[in-house]
Amino acid sequence: MSLTTGASPVRNDVRERRVAKGLSQADLAQRLDVSRQTVNSIETDRYTPSLPLAIAIARFFGTCVEEIFHADHN
Amino acid sequence: MQTTTKTSRKYLATPIFATAMGVVYLVALSIAGDPVYGVFAFVVMVAFSGALLLARRRSETVKGLLDRRDERISSIDLRATAFSALAIIAVLMVAFVVQIARGQSGWPYSMIGFVGGVSYVAAVIYLRIRG
Numbered sequence: 001m002s003l004t005t006g007a008s009p010v011r012n013d014v015r016e017r018r019v020a021k022g023l024s025q026a027d028l029a030q031r032l033d034v035s036r037q038t039v040n041s042i043e044t045d046r047y048t049p050s051l052p053l054a055i056a057i058a059r060f061f062g063t064c065v066e067e068i069f070h071a072d073h074n
Numbered sequence: 075m076q077t078t079t080k081t082s083r084k085y086l087a088t089p090i091f092a093t094a095m096g097v098v099y100l101v102a103l104s105i106a107g108d109p110v111y112g113v114f115a116f117v118v119m120v121a122f123s124g125a126l127l128l129a130r131r132r133s134e135t136v137k138g139l140l141d142r143r144d145e146r147i148s149s150i151d152l153r154a155t156a157f158s159a160l161a162i163i164a165v166l167m168v169a170f171v172v173q174i175a176r177g178q179s180g181w182p183y184s185m186i187g188f189v190g191g192v193s194y195v196a197a198v199i200y201l202r203i204r205g
Contacts, residue, residue, distance in 0.1 A: 035134040038146040047146050 011070045015043040017061045032056055085130060085140040089123035096120055163190065 018028050018039075025043070029036040032053065041047035042057075049057065051065075058065045096119025103112030129136040138147030170183035 033143055035138050035144045035147060037134050038144055041146060050145050053145055 009072050010048050011045055011072065012042065013068050013070075014039070014057060017068065018043070021061075028060075031060060084142060085137070088140055089126050092119050092123045092126070096123075159190075163187075166190070 025039045026036045029039045096116040099115035100112040138144035173180045
């Protein structure tokens with residue numbers, strides 16, 4: 001049994017969009033009602049958010065999920 | 075949708091449960107004729123509850139484990155629980171084998187294993203039906 005989920009197969013632009021808005025990880029975490037650790041894990045592709053959270057992130061940045069999250073099809 | 079009131083109370087569930095278990099230990103040990111040890115067990119559980127509430131203010135992880143609002147920490151909790159269950163199963167199997175190798179019945183390990191196996195199958199069936 002593996003305790004870790006490994007690297008996420010989905011890349012994302014959350015960090016770029018957050019920085020562009022001038023927000024800290026803590027600010028974004030507060031807006032999304034998650035921990036700062038979770039925002040950091042998403043930004044570094046160590047955690048793939050659930051669909052509801054991905055939608056919440058997309059809505060926060062005023063775009064759609066596919067514009068932020070990019071699946072690797074290698 | 076969760077209300078703020080519900081969310082603000084949710085984090086108290088584990089400390090309240092731990093304190094309630096402390097009361098149960100106190101009563102059980104008092105019935106067994108060892109109230110001093112009962113009080114000690116109760117104090118330990120109350121201290122554990124207090125430590126959880128204090129740690130919640132300083133640690134995002136503890137906060138997430140208690141209020142369950144963060145999906146990633148809830149997922150970590152689920153995987154850690156599964157890992158812990160595997161450790162318990164391993165100990166259970168070893169203890170059972172040692173007992174039967176000594177010519178004993180395997181009780182209570184066999185019964186605990188039976189309950190674990192049945193509850194696992196029941197959970198799989200329930201979750202499979204629920205989708």
